[in-house]
Amino acid sequence: MKYEVIIYWSDEDQAFIAEVPELPGCAADGETYQEAVQNVEIIMQQWIETAQEIGRSVPQPKGRLRIKDMSLVELLNPKENEHILDLGCGDGKRTTKIAIKEKAARVVGIDHSESFSDEWDKARRAYGDLEFHGDLEFHVMDAASLNFNEEFDAVFSNHVIHHIKTPKEVISSVWNALKPGGRFVAEFYGHGTAEEIILALQQVMSSENYSFDINEDFPWYLPTQEEYCNLLTSQRFTVIVNKIFPKKLDLEYGVDIRSWLEQIPFNTEMFNHINKEAIFKNVQKKVSDQLFRNDKWFVNYQHIRIVARKSSQLSNNN
CATH class of the missing domain: 3.40.50.150 (Vaccinia Virus protein VP39)
Incomplete structure (x- = not known):
């Protein structure tokens, strides 16, 4: 059978566990890796036979996901x-x-x-x-x-x-x-x-003695x-x-790093005595070479x- 089988050792169960993600609930264990594989092959066959007997559809194997x-x-x-x-x-x-x-x-x-x-x-x-x-x-x-x-x-x-x-x-x-x-x-x-934005924010805040x-x-x-x-x-x-x-996420048209930072729920007290808008503007300037391509910002x-x-x-x- 061509279904993907995931095998791992469980310290809690003190056994090898074999699971078949494409067949819900299909799993077996064994004292050895080989035993877990052998047992799950039997369980897979039983799963398919039971599904066919009760008229339930059997998923086609997708191979490795x-x-x-x-x-x-x-x-x-x-x-x-x-x-x-x-x-x-x-x-x-x-x-x-x-x-x-x-x-x-x-x-x-x-x-x-x-x-x-x-x-x-x-x-x-x-x-x-x-x-x-x-x-x-x-x-x-x-x-x-x-x-x-x-x-x-x-x-x-x-x-x-x-x-x-x-x-x-x-x-x-x-x-x-x-x-x-x-x-x-x-x-x-x-x-x-x-990472680039956080590093730039640390640098800009430091330059302002914060x-x-x-x-x-x-x-x-x-x-x-x-x-x-x-x-x-x-x-x-x-x-x-x-x-x-x-994952690279392209920001929507009109959204830049400054507005992305505005959406982050910072502690407002942190910016009580400094110009947050100026800080975010300087952060954007610092990361522009890294995070601006083809007229789009990304994170x-x-x-x-x-x-x-x-x-x-x-x-x-x-």
Whole structure:
């Protein structure tokens, strides 16, 4: 069979795990690498035979998929009747799409802002009109202090984690929200994002006799791969995927580096005694040779994607 098989060692399970991403729920383990491969081949055959018997379509093998070419929902690989938490759901459109397309038993979206309440009401009504049996919920909640205890098969987060500067608390909250065996799938900005702009900002602030520390004064949390992986393993997660890849984002016509900086939620007190507009103008001048091409400004981002699993043998009481 030509389906992609992902094999990794799990310290928590003390076994090799083999998963088939294109066949939802198809996985096996083994004491050795070879045993895991042999076992998953049997499970794959059984999966296909069962699907054919009950009239369910069998996905055609796509061959090897590169992590960066998959959508984050594909990486999540949600399954029917799962309970899924969307961490930082925004307007709730993606949350609702997962609930409808994947027919999950329960999909919960949380966000720290109440500003999306009208959009959430629209999503609930649209979902209710479809007469699905699953539950769709939205709550205003802090990602670092979730009020869930082993309720979800998966926690999903798309470009939110870099906005939260308490990563240990977020990871701990995610762990508590997951059932044993549950998975955490996320994408966020990492170390090296907007590097040219941040360096120029430090230089311009220094020239004005003001200090600027990225960890203290820049509002985003931008970890390295290794740093975030260590935080996950410290919480006893098994890290399955940990990838970083660059993306160049062209800014919209009329948007320059100054206006990009204006959108960043800096601590306003930092600019109380200096001319912020002049600072941003000088930053743009410094990076123009690097970030202006063909009459367009762009920003370089580093995207981190992670998939981590909570051991099926561990609960919040262990």
